[in-house]
Amino acid sequence: MKNIIDSITERMRQAFADAGYDPQLGQVTVSDRPDLCEYQCNGALAAAKRYKCAPILIAKAVIEKLDRADFASVDVVMPGFINLTLSDDFLTGCLEQMRTDAELGVEKTGAGKTVVIDYGGANVAKPLHIGHLRSAIIGESLKRIHRFLGYNTIGDVHLGDWGLQMGLIIAELQMRHPEWRYFDPDRTGEYPAEPPFSIGELEEVYPYASAKSKSDPDFADRAHLATVELQKGRAGYRALWKHIMQISVADLRKNYDELDVHFDQWLGESDAQPLIPDMVERIKSQGFAVLSDGAWVIPVSDGSDKTEIPPCILLKSDGSAIYATTDLATLVQRMRDWAPDRILYLTDKRQALHFEQVFRAARKCGIVPAATELKHIGFGTMNGRDGKPFKTRDGGVMRLEQLIAELHDFVRDKVIENRISEDMVESTAAKIALAALKYGDLSNHPTKDYIFDFDRFAAFEGDTGPYILYTIVRIRSILTKYGAYEHLPIRKTADAGARDLMLSVGRFSSCVDAALANYAPNLLCAYIYELAGTVNKFYHETRILSERDESVKAGYIALIALAKRVLETSVFLLGFDAPERM
Ligand code: ARG
Secondary structure, three states: OOOHHHHHHHHHHHHHHHOOOOHHHHOEEEOOOOOOOOEEEOHHHHHHHHHOOOHHHHHHHHHHHOOOOOEEEEEEEOOOEEEEEEOHHHHHHHHHHHHHOOOOOOOOOOOOOEEEEEOOOOEOOOOOEHHHHHHHHHHHHHHHHHHHOOOEEEEEOOEEOOOHHHHHHHHHHHHHOOOOHHHOOOOOOOOOOOOOOOHHHHHHHHHHHHHHHHHOHHHHHHHHHHHHHHHHOOHHHHHHHHHHHHHHHHHHHHHHHHOOOOOOEOOEHHHHHHHHHHHHHHHHHOOOOEEEOOEEEEOOOOOOOOOOOOOEEEEOOOOOEOHHHHHHHHHHHHHHHHOOOEEEEEEEHHHHHHHHHHHHHHHHOOOOOOOOEEEEEEEOOEEOOOOOEOOOOOOOOOEHHHHHHHHHHHHHHHHHHOOOOHHHHHHHHHHHHHHHHHHHHHOOOOOOOEEOOHHHHOOOOOOOHHHHHHHHHHHHHHHHHHOOOOOOOOOOOOOHHHHHHHHHHHOHHHHHHHHHHOOOHHHHHHHHHHHHHHHHHHHHHOOOOOOOOHHHHHHHHHHHHHHHHHHHHHHHHHOOOOOOOO
């Protein structure tokens, strides 16, 4: 089903065309003067210059031609606005179509298209930290929105599982346990299936080794060498690497599950390695790469760049592959296996240049065709209240698990105050904490830095996740009191508050479309904040359950039930859900 704006825009375009003007001028928008009308078209103003005619005359000519079937009123006002109010039948009909459709009447604009979303990006054996939080939260939401609009959507965590951190861990383990058979280069045969260390030990080893490599050049060399040997395939190191992967990935899954973030693919940098030799050979032989100070690089700057874009490094002078090489090989794999129409990458915006280089190199070398969109969504930093990147109280980088536990404690106290039954306290607190965290993040445009202020995020009033959940819980409780409601149709209404609510509910589909088109879940947040406000206003101003006219009451119930579904679906698209009570 077409959303309301698109279907009335279509009528308006037809009218512009029939009156002899460019149909593109017929775009309709939600009214910015709700006291005057519900929708408006400003196309006549834009047309005036082009057609050298007063806008008011153009507007009048256009509405002469307009098919008014969907409108209760069409007014032209100075200097040339076209103000529109929907007819009861049209609005009721649209909402009834939403109500009777399991997917709320959303048009599956992504059907037949495939999108890969590269998000999460955790580094194996290093604890998941706050820097990875935004990638997971924004990526998960964009994934859900794409899927909802019908795209075949593949979320890939793209683990950092092939870098120096592995060499650091292996070198440190070798210092501590030189007797382990993994370190005997002459050994042949199987290695044990069970890892000789736990996640706790692993998490202690990495920061220790990383710090040591900075003050101890000898150790740094050893770690580098271990990385090279691992990458060349030394059996004992490979076996250790597998153990590290096994343990860390299980731990990462647990962390992501707790965030309600779920990947379809658990591929990583290591999976791209086997594709590198052929790819490099081809790029060299086709002349796309040149030698520069012993390194193979792909020039990617073009004459129109304002600032020079440095070449994309394919191989370093020692012959080793780097981050960019791996990303190119990963593109080879993605095109081969999935032939996607779009690939989105979610990382910190400081990686913008890296992706610009990789994208250009991939196009130049024919790895990715022009028809496939490549897009890096570089997000801003999460800052503390002092405006500096978020840190723990002792000044360290906070681990995600610790952050979640703290948020949980904070919310739990509030939940207990609200007298939630004891067995529900934990799950309720978990849901509210997640909503507070995710909405606090997603309500900002992804590229913006924002201040992490959990007091504000967790408030039950205001532009927050808990406020949205609270509204859902409130509607559910009214519906429970009413009884069976699922069969009730949407009805016309004479109540102004109900009319506002109908208009707000009716905008759902166009807001989801806009959130996807702009890769901006914050648009969906802004929409549900407004919708929740309209629901609560209606609730305060109208007797719903005590309405005496049964058919009017049934209409109100059908309407708030639909609003509830819209809110529930929206929070699902943002990546959280509502508790039973709160
Ligand atoms: N592991 C990387 C990091 O922690 C993020 C990976 C992003 N994805 C990619 N294809 N490069 O910064």
